[in-house]
Amino acid sequence: MAEDKKIDPIAGVETTGHSWDGIQELDNPMPRWWLWVFYATIAFSVVYMVMYPSVPLGKTYFKGTENYEQRVDVANDIAAAKAANSEILGKIAAADLETILADKDLRDFSRAGGKAVFLDNCAGCHGSGATGGPGYPNLADDDWIWGGDLAAINETINHGIRWDLDDDTRLSEMPNFGADEILESSDINNVSEYVLSLSGQEHDATAATNGAVVFEEQCVACHGEGGVGDQGVGAPALADAIWLHGDGSKEFLTKQLTNARHGQMPAWDDRLDETTIKMLTIYVHTLGGGQ
Amino acid sequence: MGQANTLPTEKGRSNAGGPSKNGQKKSEKDINDNNPPALYEKRRRWHPKRVWGRFRQMKWAVLIALLGIYYIAPWIRWDRGADAANQAILVDFTEGRIYFFALEFWQQEFYYITGILILAALGLFLATALLGRVWCGFACPQTVWTDFFIWVERFIEGDRAARIRLDAAPWSTSKIAKRTLKHIIWLLIALVTGGAWIAYFVDAPTLVSDIANFTVSGNTLFFVGLFTATTYLLAGFAREQVCTYMCPWPRIQASMTDEDSLLVTYEVPRGEPRAKPSRDGNYDDRGHCIDCNNCVVVCPTGIDIRDGNQLECIGCGLCIDACDNVMDKIGLPRGLISYDSVNRMNARQHNEKPKHKIFRPRTVIYAVLMVAVAAIMGYVLSTRAHLDVNILRDRNPMFVLMKDGSIQNGYTFKILNKTREHREYVLTLDGLVGAGMKIAGDNAETDTLMLTSEPDSVRSYKLYVSAPKSVLNGRESTKVLFTLTETGARENQETAQYESVFVGPKKR
Numbered sequence: 001m002a003e004d005k006k007i008d009p010i011a012g013v014e015t016t017g018h019s020w021d022g023i024q025e026l027d028n029p030m031p032r033w034w035l036w037v038f039y040a041t042i043a044f045s046v047v048y049m050v051m052y053p054s055v056p057l058g059k060t061y062f063k064g065t066e067n068y069e070q071r072v073d074v075a076n077d078i079a080a081a082k083a084a085n086s087e088i089l090g091k092i093a094a095a096d097l098e099t100i101l102a103d104k105d106l107r108d109f110s111r112a113g114g115k116a117v118f119l120d121n122c123a124g125c126h127g128s129g130a131t132g133g134p135g136y137p138n139l140a141d142d143d144w145i146w147g148g149d150l151a152a153i154n155e156t157i158n159h160g161i162r163w164d165l166d167d168d169t170r171l172s173e174m175p176n177f178g179a180d181e182i183l184e185s186s187d188i189n190n191v192s193e194y195v196l197s198l199s200g201q202e203h204d205a206t207a208a209t210n211g212a213v214v215f216e217e218q219c220v221a222c223h224g225e226g227g228v229g230d231q232g233v234g235a236p237a238l239a240d241a242i243w244l245h246g247d248g249s250k251e252f253l254t255k256q257l258t259n260a261r262h263g264q265m266p267a268w269d270d271r272l273d274e275t276t277i278k279m280l281t282i283y284v285h286t287l288g289g290g291q
Numbered sequence: 292m293g294q295a296n297t298l299p300t301e302k303g304r305s306n307a308g309g310p311s312k313n314g315q316k317k318s319e320k321d322i323n324d325n326n327p328p329a330l331y332e333k334r335r336r337w338h339p340k341r342v343w344g345r346f347r348q349m350k351w352a353v354l355i356a357l358l359g360i361y362y363i364a365p366w367i368r369w370d371r372g373a374d375a376a377n378q379a380i381l382v383d384f385t386e387g388r389i390y391f392f393a394l395e396f397w398q399q400e401f402y403y404i405t406g407i408l409i410l411a412a413l414g415l416f417l418a419t420a421l422l423g424r425v426w427c428g429f430a431c432p433q434t435v436w437t438d439f440f441i442w443v444e445r446f447i448e449g450d451r452a453a454r455i456r457l458d459a460a461p462w463s464t465s466k467i468a469k470r471t472l473k474h475i476i477w478l479l480i481a482l483v484t485g486g487a488w489i490a491y492f493v494d495a496p497t498l499v500s501d502i503a504n505f506t507v508s509g510n511t512l513f514f515v516g517l518f519t520a521t522t523y524l525l526a527g528f529a530r531e532q533v534c535t536y537m538c539p540w541p542r543i544q545a546s547m548t549d550e551d552s553l554l555v556t557y558e559v560p561r562g563e564p565r566a567k568p569s570r571d572g573n574y575d576d577r578g579h580c581i582d583c584n585n586c587v588v589v590c591p592t593g594i595d596i597r598d599g600n601q602l603e604c605i606g607c608g609l610c611i612d613a614c615d616n617v618m619d620k621i622g623l624p625r626g627l628i629s630y631d632s633v634n635r636m637n638a639r640q641h642n643e644k645p646k647h648k649i650f651r652p653r654t655v656i657y658a659v660l661m662v663a664v665a666a667i668m669g670y671v672l673s674t675r676a677h678l679d680v681n682i683l684r685d686r687n688p689m690f691v692l693m694k695d696g697s698i699q700n701g702y703t704f705k706i707l708n709k710t711r712e713h714r715e716y717v718l719t720l721d722g723l724v725g726a727g728m729k730i731a732g733d734n735a736e737t738d739t740l741m742l743t744s745e746p747d748s749v750r751s752y753k754l755y756v757s758a759p760k761s762v763l764n765g766r767e768s769t770k771v772l773f774t775l776t777e778t779g780a781r782e783n784q785e786t787a788q789y790e791s792v793f794v795g796p797k798k799r
Contacts, residue, residue: 029332031536101732111731111753129687140701143694240694286731288691288699288755 093275097150100282107282114283117276121268130287135245135263142289143242146170147231149291154281160267161234169267172233177218178258187214192253198227198239199248336458337531337593339441340451340585344612353429354438362483365490371395372711375747382492394672397709399679406668410661417657419547421649422630423554427540428607433533436484436526437591440477447473451588477527478519485518531592534605541602551648555606556631557586557597560640565597568621579623586610586628596628678714678785679707680775690794698795699757706752706775706787708744715779716742722771723793726758742775756793765798 008015008026016025049055053069055062088109092100100106119128125136132138137145146156156170163169177183183191194211196203215227222235229237236244245261246252268277284290367379369392376383381390387398396403418425427434447469448454460466489511490498501507502515525533534541548554557580565580580597587595589610592603596610614628635645685701693699708714718740720726727736731753744750756771763769771793777784 029329031532032331032333035331107732108751129685131688131691138691140688140691141693141699237694241692241696242694282732286753288701288731289693290732291734 089275092278097154097278097281100278101150101285107286110279110282111286113276114279114281117272117280118283121272122280125265130284135261137244137263138242139284140287140289141242142291143237143240144231144289144291145229145236145244146234147291148285148289150281150285152231153284153290154277156265157277157280157284158267158269161265162262163265163267166267166269170234172222172235173262174222174235174256174260176258176260178254183214183218183257187211188254188257191215191219191257192250195227195238195253196248196250199241201248334532335593336455338451338454338458339591339593339609340588340613341445342585342589342609342613342616344609344615346608346612350429350438350607350609354435357430357432357435358439362487365487365495369393375711376494378494380491381494384492395709397707399707400675403668403672406664406671410664410668413657413661413664416547417654417661419544420549420552420651420654420657422606423548423552424540424544424604424606427534427538427605431605433525433538434591434605434607436480436522437530439480440526440530441591443476443480444473447476474527477523481519481522481526482515484522485515485520488518489515531603531605534592535603545602549651549653550633551651553630553632553647554600555596555604555608555611555628556600556636557628558626558631558636558639559597559599560636562597562627572622574623579618579627581617581621583617585613585617589613676785676787677709677783678775678777678787679709680773680787680789681705681707682773682789682791684791684794690796692796693757697757697759698763698793699755700793702754702756702791704742704752704754704773706742706744706750708746708748708750710781711746712781713746714744714777714781716744716775716777718742719774719776720756720771721774723756723758723769724762726756726762726771726793728754728756730754758793760795763793763795767795767797769793769795 006015006017007013008024011026013026013028016027018025050064051066051068052064053061054064088106092106092110095103095106100110118126118130122130126132126139127136130139137143142148144152146152146161159166159168159170161170162172175182177191178185178188190207190211191214192211193203193207194209194215197205197208215223219227222230222233223238224230224235227238229235229239241248243252244263245256268280272280364380365378368377369379369390370377371390376386376388376390378390379392381388383390389396389404415426444454448457457466457469486498486502492514493511498507498511501511507515529537561578562580563578565578565582568581568583569577586597587593587610589612590596591607591609592605594601594603596604608630611628611630615625618625618627632647635647638645682705683703685703688701691699691701704718706716718728719738720728727738728740729736730740736755736757740754742750742752769792771791773789773791775787775789777786
């Protein structure tokens, strides 16, 4: 395009020879200081390479004269954050759960800290919103299997449920009424109809009346009169709208009566410290259903 | 100057003798000889000459006023009570507050700044439509500090000719002494400038005592150093290059002015053909320009205004002063160079009465927009509440089914108390029959909640609202209205409302 280059008559500067709809581009030289800035950045990069980690050397690398490591920075940041939180964490460690819940600052801190721990450790089963799923209890509702007050929640987190490695774990077992031939299939059918009636669902009245007798003999000991449940033995309430392992349908009830399913939860006292479990307790309690 | 001017002559203005815009001009011959142009160009040193006159005086007045405001403003005190900052103008990043005398803004109200910026932009457009780049020539910090720095330079090194001589002179004791003194004073001015800027962001007396006692934080020191360095470099060295190369405004201004804008203009028909002063004082058969070059040497950006309106011109009017002084001396009327519009000049050429139209569509629109924005801001500001509510509805879970079959939704309820008093409120909920509310951690639900907030702070509550499923009538989403009514003994009680939704299961 060199042949197109010419001196622009107005600016007195050479053009690049590029033309767009008659608009031509002037080829002004760059200012010299710009070149100096460019050299300065090159000099900076050389200094940087000497001072900071830069050149890979096989499995290691040139560490630089400053011996800088980002890991050290992170460790310092974590230590600083811990130091900053140590006062309020000390207060939480010293206070009992009721005091923490009543104190605005301690409660807010515990909810925030508890949420972080919950998402790391509990969300895998209970979900990030703590709403659980089939077989995993919803912690945001007010239907508690093993109790929803502060002490009960704290106990459950510490020792787990049906967790063999912990001597103080919560234990209970529903018999396999069908599989172990404790009840006839007709009885299972009748009990299922009775349980449907407890939670106000559609049911066969005659079968339910017969089932009530069987329920009285076999189920009341744990699930209580009228199926209200017993948090002492982890027997779920059967007369409410919430079901743990299924949807409360007859098919589900028959399945559970035949082959009982049980949930399991690890004990956390050997993995999380006491203060952390306290914060977690406050978080779970304030999810909307704490008692 | 002193460069061979090989500009192809056109429009009879090749004998201007002013500095060319580019140091290294090439001729057609160079290109034909295949000599490529230089890739880089050395900075052309430019020393504007001193000038007296109306616009110079105006520039001094503006400079003194603006620098005075800039340096004094952070020191004005304003009593806001015991636990609040007592600086009249303060941008407090750590607390998220902007103080301006009686006004106090929270970071949540940053939109006021947007309003001010819109007003500033429209003001700049209006000023440009009326008078070209007067902002650049008189009020821009780059112009003000450059003027200030050149004044120091002239005080130490002398006027234009002396400075050019000093530049060319070999290094001597006196040259070293002058240069050292100049840079020390420049750096001191820059230091005070950088320090004053930081004083808008921290308490000014504390800043000065911290610096005096060497207890100033590294962070503060960094910013003082940064603004010292930029002031020193931009006003001492970069000067007009900032206006020509860095600032986008010269490129935009072309679309902001029109035939009625008053721009610094050389009246070509009256001035040309230019020639050396007439010996007998007769200027009848020639142009009035005596080619004295004064308009060029006083120009802070080093251009020749006789070449016409150009992007380097910052509209400061110093060439007008220079030319008027010369016209006075040779007994010709002033105004060969003046703030003039294309239409006025054309009218004079056709012997019509030159009219200046201030009211034109663009100026009227800018003015109307400015008034509208100012009115909106004034209204919003005067009705600004000291109580604000923000509600975030939980989205995980969207809702929770409770054991009695009712539906529960969670909300994060934030109360912004912009007063410096403790306040008490009662919270009510409309739009959901039979609904109950509770604060996280409480057992019992109630129709209303008693809430409080601490002075000058945001109080966050976690709320749960539950309602029987039957109330929802199968609706997935129901509009609800939270009303926070202030109670207690405080005067000027306020009420805040916030609309949200209550979500239930999909009807199946």
